[in-house]
Amino acid sequence: MEAALVLAVLLIVIALMGVKIVPQSEKYVVERLGKLHAILGPGLNIIVPFIDSVKHKISILERQLPSIEQDAITRDNVLIKASIVVFYRIVSPENTVYRISNIDQAVATTVAGIVRSELGKIDLDEVQSNRGPLNASIKVQLADATDDWGIEVTRAEVLDVNLDAQTLDAMLQQLNAERARRAAVAKAEGEKRAMELKAEGELFTAQRMAEAKRIQADADAYATNTLAAAIRENGMEAVQFEIAKRQIDAMGHLAASSGARTIILPTDLADAFGAAAKMFANKQP
Incomplete structure (x- = not known):
């Protein structure tokens, strides 16, 4: 009687060992005798106790890498330090587990190389004013490079670009010079317009005076003609x-x-x- 009870309890324990409930945010990698056997999705799953074992519990939530700082030289030979952010999620746990040892480090290293290459193709002004194409290119290349690792890159962007002190000072001097040039041009254009308006006003006044003189001359001529006609008649x-x-x-x-x-x-x-x-x-x- 006691043996039967012990056997029943043992069977229940073994059965419970074969039942695996996977959370919605995870996937389980199951090995059978040391070899990949199955990927358990969220919900209730059954495995064979003592033969199958859960070796890896992988989160499928989107994750963010720590901000990556990368030095690069732009096409116009300006040394910059770019700050990059990357978001990704695991879609094929078996590839992430068996094809790469440290997925975060691998993605960070890949991003650094891609960013350095892409920044070398464009000028500094484009990096600062038009990052859309740059971010899109980085994301596409990163997705291609990490496709075998079972991840999906959801976002890869250059958030900030910093310059060394000498380059920044030179840019400030250039900016001040450009502002001074624009101010001088605006002043010259204003003076030119003022002169044009003055000349137009003087021309208008002269035209009006000439018109008035012409009208007066016509009136005098009319009066003279009238007087002459009267003299001829009377x-x-x-x-x-x-x-x-x-x-x-x-x-x-x-x-x-x-x-x-x-x-x-x-x-x-x-x-x-x-x-x-x-x-x-x-x-x-």
Whole structure:
């Protein structure tokens, strides 16, 4: 009776040893007699006790490598230090376990070589202003290089680029010189535009003055032609009428002056009035 109980307990223990429950975030690598036998996915799995054994428990969560610092020389011979970040996850645990001994170190070494090569193909300005193509190229090459290791590279980016003190100082001097050049160009363009506007204003004023003079000349010519026509039609009466009219206008302005106290009339003013009246009478129908 006791032997049967012990046997039953032993069978239960052996059965439990053959049951493996794998978490959602892991995969188990099972060996049978020292040889790869199976990869256990998340959930309930059954193995043969004493023959099969779980040798590796691999996390399939995405992981991040420590920031990688890599020295490189750009195409325009500038020494820089790039900071790179890499994210990856294991998709084929059997390859990760049996084809590489230290996956993190292997990925870091591969990234360093690829980044050094890619940075040597472009100028410093491109590294600082347009990293999209650079990051895409690094990711593609890293994925190809690590394909046999059973991993998937999800992100590989150059986060920061640092320069040595001498290069940084030279760049600052160049930047200040460029700013000074732009300021000088802007000032010159402003002065040029101001001169153009002044010249345009003077030209506009001259054109207006010339137009005014032309209009005045036309008016004077019209008046002269009118007077000449009147003289041709009426002879000296028209001349006397015009003279009388101008004398009357002058006397009116003189009388209206605030400083006027004594007005001296010319002796022929009456004659002028008479000529004007006669001329006006002749013009009446």
